[in-house]
Amino acid sequence: xxxxxxxxxxxxxxxxxxxxxxxxxxxxxxxxxxxxxxKKGSKLYWWIGIAASVLIIITISINSFSSSEKEVELPLVIxxxxxxxxxxxxxxxxxxxxxxxxxxxxxxxQRPVDQETAREKVNNEQLRTPMNQSVVQKTTKSTVESNKNxxxxxxxxxxxxKVSELTVKVDIEDTASIIEEINNKSAVPTDKEIDSLxxxxxxxxxxxxxxxxxxxxxxxxxxxxxxxxxxxxxxxxKVLEALVSGYETVKTAVANRNx
Amino acid sequence: xxxxxxxxxxxxLIKKAINxxxxxxxxxxxxxxxxxxxxxxxxxxxxxxxxxxMLNGFFKVFKNLKQFKNEGSxxxxxxxxxxxxxxxxxRQEKHIEFPTEVVEPNKGYxxxxxxxIEVAHLQQLIDALPEGYKMVFVMYAIxxxxxxxxxxLLDISEGTSKSQxxxxxxxxxxxxxxxxxxxxxxx
Numbered sequence: 001x002x003x004x005x006x007x008x009x010x011x012x013x014x015x016x017x018x019x020x021x022x023x024x025x026x027x028x029x030x031x032x033x034x035x036x037x038x039k040k041g042s043k044l045y046w047w048i049g050i051a052a053s054v055l056i057i058i059t060i061s062i063n064s065f066s067s068s069e070k071e072v073e074l075p076l077v078i079x080x081x082x083x084x085x086x087x088x089x090x091x092x093x094x095x096x097x098x099x100x101x102x103x104x105x106x107x108x109x110q111r112p113v114d115q116e117t118a119r120e121k122v123n124n125e126q127l128r129t130p131m132n133q134s135v136v137q138k139t140t141k142s143t144v145e146s147n148k149n150x151x152x153x154x155x156x157x158x159x160x161x162k163v164s165e166l167t168v169k170v171d172i173e174d175t176a177s178i179i180e181e182i183n184n185k186s187a188v189p190t191d192k193e194i195d196s197l198x199x200x201x202x203x204x205x206x207x208x209x210x211x212x213x214x215x216x217x218x219x220x221x222x223x224x225x226x227x228x229x230x231x232x233x234x235x236x237x238k239v240l241e242a243l244v245s246g247y248e249t250v251k252t253a254v255a256n257r258n259x
Numbered sequence: 260x261x262x263x264x265x266x267x268x269x270x271x272l273i274k275k276a277i278n279x280x281x282x283x284x285x286x287x288x289x290x291x292x293x294x295x296x297x298x299x300x301x302x303x304x305x306x307x308x309x310x311x312x313m314l315n316g317f318f319k320v321f322k323n324l325k326q327f328k329n330e331g332s333x334x335x336x337x338x339x340x341x342x343x344x345x346x347x348x349x350r351q352e353k354h355i356e357f358p359t360e361v362v363e364p365n366k367g368y369x370x371x372x373x374x375x376i377e378v379a380h381l382q383q384l385i386d387a388l389p390e391g392y393k394m395v396f397v398m399y400a401i402x403x404x405x406x407x408x409x410x411x412l413l414d415i416s417e418g419t420s421k422s423q424x425x426x427x428x429x430x431x432x433x434x435x436x437x438x439x440x441x442x443x444x445x446x
Binding site: 007013016026028030032033036037 | 279281284285288289292293294296297300301306309310313314317318321322377378381382400401403428431435
């Protein structure tokens with residue numbers, strides 16, 4: 001159905017018509033256009049703000065993550081007195097690969113304990129350059145003291161273990177010789193003999209003590225004193241035990257001989 | 260030469276208006292506002308609401324001016340925006356119904372043309388139509404849209420568009436007869 005003549009006439013007539021808008025119509029339109037421009041600008045600033053905040057969050061998270069890794073990865077501990085090290089190494093013919101370097105002296109002389117593991121995690125070359133050392137000190141300053149304490153405790157325990165090993169060896173040798181004598185003599189150990197044995201042991205301890213006192217440093221003294229106190233107690237008990245066991249063997253031997 | 264000069268002026272104005280030049284936008288508005296208000300008035304009976312729809316249309320024109328690619332008439336481009344804006348305005352105002360009816364193709368209508376009918380009367384005849392019929396009639400008969408285009412814009416079928424036009428014509432014919440009789444008496 002094509003448009004009719006009437007409709008064509010209608011169209012031609014209406015097309016010629018114009019209706020003037022109200023005077024305030026343009027001002028309304030202009031206000032809307034200006035408002036739209038400001039909204040666009042604020043939207044842009046809003047997006048810029050979001051992007052900036054996201055970047056800040058990312059950088060903070062990266063920094064915190066890296067700093068926590070550094071704290072974990074740098075078990076900074078302490079350089080030892082070389083003389084104390086030598087003594088310990090003499091008396092302990094066991095592996096020295098573990099962290100035996102102890103006693104804090106100067107915080108500036110710190111270095112990672114297990115170098116192999118430290119190298120895996122942190123580049124030693126970077127650590128040893130002055131700039132990096134200062135950076136490392138700055139970053140791990142807060143953890144150094146706690147690390148020191150833990151390391152001191154661990155080294156103390158190690159010293160104790162090794163000294164006890166030494167003393168046990170010595171004691172075992174001595175008591176073995178005593179038992180042999182007892183077995184050879186086939187006599188019951190008297191109180192006098194026991195006392196003499198104890199005195200001998202004390203003498204040995206004193207000798208060790210003086211010898212250690214002459215060579216050790218102030219800090220090592222305190223450590224060794226603690227060790228000695230413990231040694232005395234453990235030594236006495238061990239000697240007594242050895243004597244008792246020796247007495248028992250002698251007793252049985254005598255009893256069997258009589259039978 | 261004048262036409263080319265005018266077109267060159269208009270394209271320069273459009274470029275400036277794209278860059279949010281308020282003066283250029285004002286010039287374009289002044290040039291086309293009266294015509295576009297008349298177009299909106301075809302669809303919307305109330306003149307103030309028609310003006311509001313016209314301003315909405317111009318806002319979209321200046322917002323999307325970059326999309327005009329100088330391929331056709333700038334007036335035609337603005338007019339299409341005005342028609343869409345008028346339809347959406349009416350839809351926001353009220354629910355438009357398009358009742359479907361079977362069109363009998365052989366049943367035409369008596370095309371009695373009265374050239375004395377004025378523009379105001381014609382507008383009154385159009386305003387008297389129901390919204391659905393009016394929209395289809397104006398788009399087809401006045402704007403020159405095809406039924407397929409009308410169906411797309413109004414989201415109806417082509418069959419519905421044709422039936423709406425047929426009904427609109429029937430009503431108009433009746434009204435014109437009434438008008439003729441009242442003006443000139445019985446013939």
